[in-house]
Amino acid sequence: MTGPLLKRLSAVALAGSLLAAGGAIAAPAASAVQGACGPIYTYSAKNNSCSYKIQHFSITGGNTYHYGTKASKTQTSIQLVCYPNTSGYGVLNNV
Amino acid sequence: MVTDVKRAMAAALCVAALAGCGPSTDRAEPRGAETNDDAPEFTGPWAAEFVDAYQRAESQAHRLMLADGEISDLEYAAVRDDFSRCLADVGYSVTWHDRGGYSLQVGSDGASPDHVNEIVGDCSRSSLGDIDFLYEQTARNPQNLDEFAIMADCLVRAGVVDPSFTAEDYQEWFDNAEDEEPPYVVPGGRGQVAFGQCSTDPLGLFG
Numbered sequence: 204m205t206g207p208l209l210k211r212l213s214a215v216a217l218a219g220s221l222l223a224a225g226g227a228i229a230a231p232a233a234s235a236v237q238g239a240c241g242p243i244y245t246y247s248a249k250n251n252s253c254s255y256k257i258q259h260f261s262i263t264g265g266n267t268y269h270y271g272t273k274a275s276k277t278q279t280s281i282q283l284v285c286y287p288n289t290s291g292y293g294v295l296n297n298v
Numbered sequence: 299m300v301t302d303v304k305r306a307m308a309a310a311l312c313v314a315a316l317a318g319c320g321p322s323t324d325r326a327e328p329r330g331a332e333t334n335d336d337a338p339e340f341t342g343p344w345a346a347e348f349v350d351a352y353q354r355a356e357s358q359a360h361r362l363m364l365a366d367g368e369i370s371d372l373e374y375a376a377v378r379d380d381f382s383r384c385l386a387d388v389g390y391s392v393t394w395h396d397r398g399g400y401s402l403q404v405g406s407d408g409a410s411p412d413h414v415n416e417i418v419g420d421c422s423r424s425s426l427g428d429i430d431f432l433y434e435q436t437a438r439n440p441q442n443l444d445e446f447a448i449m450a451d452c453l454v455r456a457g458v459v460d461p462s463f464t465a466e467d468y469q470e471w472f473d474n475a476e477d478e479e480p481p482y483v484v485p486g487g488r489g490q491v492a493f494g495q496c497s498t499d500p501l502g503l504f505g
Contacts, residue, residue, distance in 0.1 A: 242475035247478060268411075270399050270401075272398045277446065281497055284399070293415075
């Protein structure tokens with residue numbers, strides 16, 4: 204994988220499963236991962252510093268990817284749907 | 299694909315003409331002059347973002363969509379359809395969510411996240427560009443008001459943070475990497491639900 208490509212791609216955290224009950228997400232098990240533009244959480248990511256947009260993603264079932272809202276600087280990319288059993292999450296940069 | 303986009307744009311223009319649409323005060327309206335990068339000189343609350351999007355656009359179709367300073371419903375639908383086709387070409391299936399974002403079935407468990415995201419990123423830049431983002435942002439915040447202020451106000455109106463919560467408080471939270479969530483004063487997921495609603499409709503414009 205090339206350097207420029209890596210810059211555009213995600214910081215991926217292969218986290219453990221999360222819990223969800225009654226549509227409310229339980230306390231995230233993992234702490235923030237620092238991405239290129241700001242912290243990345245289980246269901247959201249802040250764009251603190253990048254002029255380009257970011258987009259949070261979650262992975263469920265190994266072959267389903269869920270992409271949240273796009274976020275420019277000062278915004279948060281979030282998942283608007285609760286996905287149980289998230290096996291990984293991260294951020295797509297420069298979308 | 300470009301032909302499809304042009305057809306959609308032509309349809310949008312026809313709809314606008316038939317509707318007798320006048321210029322909106324919120325649109326990033328272009329004037330005659332052009333910048334060094336051949337972008338129209340946009341005016342209005344979102345002018346800077348339209349200039350940036352125009353300069354970043356990877357296709358003439360996207361530049362044409364941006365040139366009038368607003369993104370129509372049909373243009374928004376056209377780029378999303380184009381994005382879905384781009385991913386369908388590699389066997390991925392997109393499901394759009396009403397409230398924002400989308401899910402993607404990638405077919406097999408073997409694909410690495412970096413591989414999937416490389417494809418998604420390429421399709422996003424070539425098919426969506428900044429069109430979808432500008433459409434959504436100009437709808438949710440037509441006057442391009444301060445993000446921290448409108449989010450703080452919205453969370454207060456939703457009753458999930460203390461009534462004294464200000465834009466400065468929101469920024470303090472935003473700049474703190476340790477806290478995923480603002481300081482909610484309500485239990486369970488109510489704060490999280492409100493945050494999602496405020497993110498998509500901070501001014502309560504969508505009813």
